[in-house]
Amino acid sequence: MRASFKHMASKLIFPFSGLVLFFAFQGSAWASEAEGGHHLNWTDFTYRTIAFLILAGFLVKVLRKPLANFLNSRRDEIQRMLKELETKTAEAQKKNAEFQVRLASLEQDTKKIVDELIADGEAEKKKIIEAAQRQADYIQQQAHIAIQQEVQAARDSLKDEVAEMSVSAAEEILKKKMKPNDQGRLVREFMTMVVEAK
Numbered sequence: 476m477r478a479s480f481k482h483m484a485s486k487l488i489f490p491f492s493g494l495v496l497f498f499a500f501q502g503s504a505w506a507s508e509a510e511g512g513h514h515l516n517w518t519d520f521t522y523r524t525i526a527f528l529i530l531a532g533f534l535v536k537v538l539r540k541p542l543a544n545f546l547n548s549r550r551d552e553i554q555r556m557l558k559e560l561e562t563k564t565a566e567a568q569k570k571n572a573e574f575q576v577r578l579a580s581l582e583q584d585t586k587k588i589v590d591e592l593i594a595d596g597e598a599e600k601k602k603i604i605e606a607a608q609r610q611a612d613y614i615q616q617q618a619h620i621a622i623q624q625e626v627q628a629a630r631d632s633l634k635d636e637v638a639e640m641s642v643s644a645a646e647e648i649l650k651k652k653m654k655p656n657d658q659g660r661l662v663r664e665f666m667t668m669v670v671e672a673k
Contacts, residue, residue: 545625553618560611567603571596
């Protein structure tokens, strides 16, 4: 499942990156055409909002189906294991019932032996049921842990990809908007902070 998700993401990364860069460049171009001053550029704001909405819609569309498929397959697998466990428990209970019928049909003179066998059968039944319950609890815990790990891995992967794209887009925007006097001012501010930090 993760391999198919990575394959699909790798096929879509270039068109998606192109779309993000297009809107970033367009936003920068519109901002540079605006009049001087510090007022809100509504055109730039509108295009950036549209770009964000497209990005959010794209991410929801790309990730919803693989994640839902993965969770559905995990749920089906857990349900199958639980059914197998129920079948084994039913077989154990059936065997226990067979022991009870045989023991009840023995003659009175073997009552001592019958009582011992009944006690053994009850103890075995209890052990089997306890073992089955422990196994069911363990399977459920492992399934829950596995689901959490897969979801966390998907989230981490998505965060990394979004962070890389954000840094790249921010870097391009800064390259376009940075002026020589801004670079000098930033160097002076950095040197002042270094001196003050000492």
